[in-house]
Amino acid sequence: MMSELELLSQVRCFEGEQRQYRHVSKRLGCSMQLSVYLPPQAQTQKVPALYWLSGLTCNDQNFSTKAGAQRVAAELGVALVMPDTSPRGEGVPDDPEGHWDFGLGAGFYLNATQAPWSEHYQMYDYVVEELPALLQAHLPLSELQSISGHSMGGHGALVIALRNPGRYRSVSAFAPIVHPSACPWGQKAFSRYLGEDPERWKAWDSVELLRQGAELLPALIDQGLADNFLEQELRTPDWQAACQARGLEVPVRYREGYDHSYYFIASFIEEHLRFHAQHLLQ
Numbered sequence: 170m171m172s173e174l175e176l177l178s179q180v181r182c183f184e185g186e187q188r189q190y191r192h193v194s195k196r197l198g199c200s201m202q203l204s205v206y207l208p209p210q211a212q213t214q215k216v217p218a219l220y221w222l223s224g225l226t227c228n229d230q231n232f233s234t235k236a237g238a239q240r241v242a243a244e245l246g247v248a249l250v251m252p253d254t255s256p257r258g259e260g261v262p263d264d265p266e267g268h269w270d271f272g273l274g275a276g277f278y279l280n281a282t283q284a285p286w287s288e289h290y291q292m293y294d295y296v297v298e299e300l301p302a303l304l305q306a307h308l309p310l311s312e313l314q315s316i317s318g319h320s321m322g323g324h325g326a327l328v329i330a331l332r333n334p335g336r337y338r339s340v341s342a343f344a345p346i347v348h349p350s351a352c353p354w355g356q357k358a359f360s361r362y363l364g365e366d367p368e369r370w371k372a373w374d375s376v377e378l379l380r381q382g383a384e385l386l387p388a389l390i391d392q393g394l395a396d397n398f399l400e401q402e403l404r405t406p407d408w409q410a411a412c413q414a415r416g417l418e419v420p421v422r423y424r425e426g427y428d429h430s431y432y433f434i435a436s437f438i439e440e441h442l443r444f445h446a447q448h449l450l451q
C-alpha cells in the first residue's frame with residue numbers, strides 16, 4: 170500500500186534534509202506536493218516547525234530554492250514546512266481568463282464557499298488542520314508551530330494566527346496583503362471564493378480581525394519601501410492604524426530600497442527565523 174506521504178526527493182542540506190513529498194489531501198480533494206526542511210536535530214528528537222506560506226504564482230519550491238533559510242533553520246533546530254499555494258490537478262478550476270492572481274497558485278488560504286471553487290479551494294483547513302496532523306504523524310515534528318509568509322502568504326499567515334492564537338507561538342510576514350477586502354487582488358479573490366457580500370470577507374482579513382479585537386501573537390512584519398505593490402495591494406498603513414486604534418505595538422519595519430521579490434525575503438529571513446525561534450524554543 171502506498172504511504173500517506175510519498176517521498177519524491179531528498180537532498181542533504183546543512184547536515185539536515187531538504188525533502189519534497191506528495192500526498193492526497195482529503196480536504197482539498199486532490200493530490201498535493203509540499204516541501205519540508207528537517208534540521209539535523211530532527212535525527213534524534215522532535216523539532217518545532219515554522220510554516221511558510223508563499224505568494225501568488227508560487228508553489229512549494231519558491232521559498233526552499235530562493236530564500237536561503239536552511240542554514241539558520243539548521244543552526245536553530247527548526248523545521249520548515251512549505252505547502253503549495255492552491256489545490257492543483259485535473260478537475261481543479263482555474264481563473265476562466267487565465268490570470269495569475271486568481272485560481273491555481275492563488276488560493277488565498279481561505280475556505281471558499283462559492284461554486285465551483287468550494288469543492289477544492291479549502292486551503293485554510295488544509296494548512297491549519299490537515300497538514301500539521303499528517304506531518305506530526307509521519308515526521309519528527311513536535312506540536313510547537315509558528316507561521317510566516319509573503320504577500321498573499323503573508324495575508325494567510327496573519328489571518329491564520331489571528332484566528333488561531335492557541336495553535337501558534339508567533340507570526341511574521343514579508344510584504345503581506347494586510348487588508349484584502351480593500352485591494353484589487355483581495356476583492357477579486359474574495360468576491361469569487363466567498364461571494365459578493367463584503368461582510369463575509371471580514372473573517373478572512375487581518376485588518377478586520379484586528380478591528381474585531383482578535384488576539385495578536387508576537388508578530389513581526391517587514392515591508393520594502395521600493396515595493397511596487399505597497400500602495401494599492403498591500404496597504405500596510407491600514408494594519409498600523411488597526412494596531413494603533415487598539416493601543417497595540419505596531420510590529421512593522423519599513424526597509425528602504427527593498428522591493429517585493431525573494432531578494433528582499435533572503436535579506437531578512439534570518440531575522441525572522443531567530444524571532445520565531447525565541448518563541449518556539451523558550
Ligand SMILES: N[C@@H](CCC(=O)N[C@@H](CSC=O)C(=O)NCC(=O)O)C(=O)O
Pocket residue numbers: 223224225226227231235269319320321322429430431
Ligand atoms: N506576474 C508576476 C508577478 C507575481 C509575483 O510577484 N508573485 C510574487 C508574490 S505576489 C503576492 O502574493 C512571488 O512570490 N513570485 C514568485 C517568485 O519566485 O518571485 C509573476 O508571474 O512572477
